[in-house]
Amino acid sequence: MNITLxxxxxxxxxxxxxxxxxxxxxxxxxxxxxxxxxxxxxFPTYTALILFLARISKIPFKxxxxxxxxxxxxxxxxxxxxxFFHEGEILFxxxxxxxxxxxxxxxFVMAYRxxxxxxxxxxxxxxxxxxxxxxxxxxxxxxLKLVNISPHYAAMTISLAFRFVPTTIxxxxxxxxxxxxxxxxxxxxxxxxxxxxxxxIVFPLMLLTFQRAEDLSFALEARCYNENRGKRKQSxxxxxxxxxxxxxxxxxxxxxxxxxxxx
Amino acid sequence: MKDMGIExxxxxxxxxxxxxxxxxxxxxxxxxxxxxxxxxxxxxxxSGKSTLAxxxxxxxxxxxxxxxxxxxxxxxxxxxxxxxxxxxxxxxIGMVFQYAEYQLFEETVERDIAFAPKEMMFSKKTVEExxxxxxxxxxxxxxxxxxxxxxxxxxxxxxxxxAGILAFSPKYLILDEPMVGLDAKGQRDILNLMLKLNREExxxxxxxxxxxxxxxxxxxKMIVMKDGRLxxxxxxxxxxxxxELLKTAGLKRPKIWEFLDRLKSCGIDIESDALSEEEGVxxxxxxxxx
Ligand SMILES: Nc1ncnc2c1ncn2[C@@H]1O[C@H](COP(=O)(O)OP(=O)(O)O)[C@@H](O)[C@H]1O
Ligand SMILES: [Mg+2]
Numbered sequence: 099m100n101i102t103l104x105x106x107x108x109x110x111x112x113x114x115x116x117x118x119x120x121x122x123x124x125x126x127x128x129x130x131x132x133x134x135x136x137x138x139x140x141f142p143t144y145t146a147l148i149l150f151l152a153r154i155s156k157i158p159f160k161x162x163x164x165x166x167x168x169x170x171x172x173x174x175x176x177x178x179x180x181x182f183f184h185e186g187e188i189l190f191x192x193x194x195x196x197x198x199x200x201x202x203x204x205x206f207v208m209a210y211r212x213x214x215x216x217x218x219x220x221x222x223x224x225x226x227x228x229x230x231x232x233x234x235x236x237x238x239x240x241x242l243k244l245v246n247i248s249p250h251y252a253a254m255t256i257s258l259a260f261r262f263v264p265t266t267i268x269x270x271x272x273x274x275x276x277x278x279x280x281x282x283x284x285x286x287x288x289x290x291x292x293x294x295x296x297x298x299i300v301f302p303l304m305l306l307t308f309q310r311a312e313d314l315s316f317a318l319e320a321r322c323y324n325e326n327r328g329k330r331k332q333s334x335x336x337x338x339x340x341x342x343x344x345x346x347x348x349x350x351x352x353x354x355x356x357x358x359x360x361x
Numbered sequence: 362m363k364d365m366g367i368e369x370x371x372x373x374x375x376x377x378x379x380x381x382x383x384x385x386x387x388x389x390x391x392x393x394x395x396x397x398x399x400x401x402x403x404x405x406x407x408s409g410k411s412t413l414a415x416x417x418x419x420x421x422x423x424x425x426x427x428x429x430x431x432x433x434x435x436x437x438x439x440x441x442x443x444x445x446x447x448x449x450x451x452x453x454i455g456m457v458f459q460y461a462e463y464q465l466f467e468e469t470v471e472r473d474i475a476f477a478p479k480e481m482m483f484s485k486k487t488v489e490e491x492x493x494x495x496x497x498x499x500x501x502x503x504x505x506x507x508x509x510x511x512x513x514x515x516x517x518x519x520x521x522x523x524a525g526i527l528a529f530s531p532k533y534l535i536l537d538e539p540m541v542g543l544d545a546k547g548q549r550d551i552l553n554l555m556l557k558l559n560r561e562e563x564x565x566x567x568x569x570x571x572x573x574x575x576x577x578x579x580x581x582k583m584i585v586m587k588d589g590r591l592x593x594x595x596x597x598x599x600x601x602x603x604x605e606l607l608k609t610a611g612l613k614r615p616k617i618w619e620f621l622d623r624l625k626s627c628g629i630d631i632e633s634d635a636l637s638e639e640e641g642v643x644x645x646x647x648x649x650x651x
Pocket of ligand 1: 268376384386404405406407408409410411412413
């Protein structure tokens with residue numbers, strides 16, 4: 099299938115060669131500082147970071163934009179609704195509801211930050227094979243053993259969920275078409291009719307998803323799946339990994355510095 | 362009227378949600394479908410059959426080219442009036458998707474089948490008539506009306522889904538691998554249903570199938586797709602007579618034809634070009650009686 103949500107693109111860049119575990123762990127402080135620091139600091143620095151990462155990993159710009167596709171409506175809602183939910187300088191009014199400048203700015207900041215977050219995370223899936231990512235997640239989830247949950251199964255579940263995102267998008271598109279051929283136009287009618295029509299997509303999609311989960315668990319059992327299969331050799335940290343850690347650390351320190359000393 | 366039927370002109374289709382380069386899955390398709398025909402579409406997996414079916418059904422706008430239904434261009438809409446006409450024209454086409462049973466969502470069989478005619482604002486009485494007729498056509502028992510669709514058998518679900526399309530009486534019916542995943546009897550029923558719709562309701566039928574036997578048995582005309590190109594649209598007999606063509610498309614002759622070919626190569630005096638088992642049996646009988 100050709101639909102992507104940041105599906106792996108082959109390559110041999112620093113980003114591709116860095117240990118998936120390190121990448122996964124570096125994402126956490128990056129996302130954290132993106133959300134806590136002032137947007138006036140993070141927007142330029144993170145935009146630059148994303149452009150830089152795209153450059154060195156040779157990920158086409160188009161693939162990055164595509165990774166935003168599944169969330170475009172969240173972005174659109176954030177942009178369009180926020181102006182109406184904040185007090186401040188009134189830009190215009192419709193039906194006694196006013197759009198404010200402050201609201202518009204808030205909407206923009208929220209949407210842009212969210213987009214940066216998605217773009218940043220998509221580098222992870224774009225430069226790491228699914229299998230490698232599963233292993234990495236498993237390693238990181240090791241502490242779960244203490245509470246009697248198998249990290250292997252937990253990792254497997256998470257990566258299967260990721261794996262099925264494209265399939266589910268594909269099925270969503272199929273169901274929309276199938277219902278359209280029955281004369282349902284989802285972009286028509288009043289709000290109640292639209293909500294009702296959404297059911298024609300949501301129910302079949304849920305049913306399909308549950309059914310697949312069931313099929314999958316049977317298939318795994320039938321193949322005597324158990325967590326001791328396919329053990330791989332432990333990797334040591336290499337130059338790449340140190341470089342990546344150093345780079346991201348410097349990046350975050352720069353952000354901290356700008357946050358506290360720029361005013 | 363002279364321009365009745367469906368005309369497909371110079372259609373290209375790209376899937377542009379692809380990664381780096383858009384993926385072209387239809388190349389310059391030209392085809393005309395006349396009223397009352399049964400057309401079988403064959404071709405390997407990935408050859409573009411489903412994409413073509415969706416374009417014809419008015420569900421996927423082609424990247425280039427034109428599709429007209431009874432003279433109305435269904436994609437080239439420039440104003441309100443044309444948009445209304447295009448919508449009307451699209452409602453003449455019903456498409457049964459592959460694994461159509463997955464589109465069921467209402468609480469009862471009856472409500473699911475009634476969904477399309479209701480959406481098209483038919484009167485309550487008409488809707489009821491349509492539902493009854495559609496259930497009768499696909500061979501669903503009346504006492505199934507109030508059952509929830511989810512716990513029916515696979516074959517029954519598929520019939521409910523097909524009834525849901527038949528309920529708005531589309532003049533043109535497109536079916537994407539309608540027999541796939543059904544048992545022998547289920548397949549036979551769908552085949553008979555297509556014949557019946559064609560004969561009794563005068564429906565024009567376009568169906569995709571991997572079974573050459575099914576195509577040979579009921580289709581008048583046949584389309585062969587390969588790598589996004591339509592390589593032939595001709596009578597079923599002509600297509601199966603052309604060995605070279607079948608080879609390039611990776612298709613086989615119907616089993617009965619191949620079987621008679623074998624007999625012939627063993628020195629038996631028999632014509633091998635039989636399209637149905639019945640025809641084949643007759644050939645054998647007359648060869649034996651000599
Ligand atoms: N949703 C989609 N996105 C991108 N490419 C697709 C999509 N659906 C089908 N394709 C591609 O288009 C081509 C034709 O597919 P399809 O029409 O489904 O073939 P068929 O029905 O003959 O098996 C294939 O190469 C397939 O990979
Ligand atoms: Mg197909």
